[in-house]
Amino acid sequence: MKTKERATISDAEWEVMRVVWTNKQTTSREIIAILESKMNWKPATIKTLIGRLVEKGMLQAKPEGNKYLYQAAVSEEESVEEKSSAFFEHICNKKAGKTLAYLLEEAELSFDDVGLLEKVLQQKKQEAVTEVSCKCTPGQCNCKASYDEA
Amino acid sequence: MKTKERATISDAEWEVMRVVWTNKQTTSREIIAILESKMNWKPATIKTLIGRLVEKGMLQAKPEGNKYLYQAAVSEEESVEEKSSAFFEHICNKKAGKTLAYLLEEAELSFDDVGLLEKVLQQKKQEAVTEVSCKCTPGQCNCKASYDEA
């Protein structure tokens, strides 16, 4: 049924991706060096993850002598956005605002961040609606009756 | 190594939880009625998910005659927060602000939401720092050299 959608990056694989995203062009040796202690993984484990990421098309492996140079085939932004969107699919649209407020509270922000957020928020204020539309399947959220919400 | 952490709610299971969170007290019949068409799941599938959620301690099953009344054993807020925190562990602290800005842009917000967010943001402005501390393992983000960032 699935529209041949892009495979997802698992948590363990994500650790590897972060290394590759950080080091544009890297080797398995370097990835292993960076993750072995942080994750307490055996080199073999990391090799497996690299292999899977290549299979999934998330990593590109350029032959370099008898080994490979790895580089990301998907951007970090793109991936983060995908993962976060997936997360928001778990909650009702109407709860997005409150959830964002929560995340905001939890975050450590710089003045610049706050500035950026203020700007975006100002913009959102323009497009703000009186009532966010709930697209949930009946029975999966309590929005349908707008009057039963404060 | 893991501190006997609470099991997680998988995506499929999450669908069931949403029904239970919405209907404080519910029956498998109702859960099935709600999800069968939305998810294109067979009743058996939903029964399995319910069973697993009970095992995991996410659902409480109160005997009611020969069947059960199900209710959530964990709150939706708590669960959403856990899932979102897990997500933010995937990115460098320094990127949290930009990511939030992205999420904000993507969200459909009401005036109330904007108001709430403004309030929270004002508060964050107080506690804002000049530079967010990066806690990443070297090699997993580019923050270490604060001067190589604009």
Added chain:
DNA sequence: ATCTATAGTTTACATTTGTAGTCGTGTTTT
């Protein structure tokens, strides 16, 4: 009292994920 619809329990099975060992083959070192 019997039949039947139903809810829960058990079993099933492929895929994904986490975690890793082994093997073959070049590469580096001595």
Added chain:
DNA sequence: AAAACACGACTACAAATGTAAACTATAGAT
């Protein structure tokens, strides 16, 4: 050249997840 090593490929294997059939007990219908 021989030994050691490094890297990718292949294999392994348990747990989690998605998906569901089969079986069982039972409450309600007739």
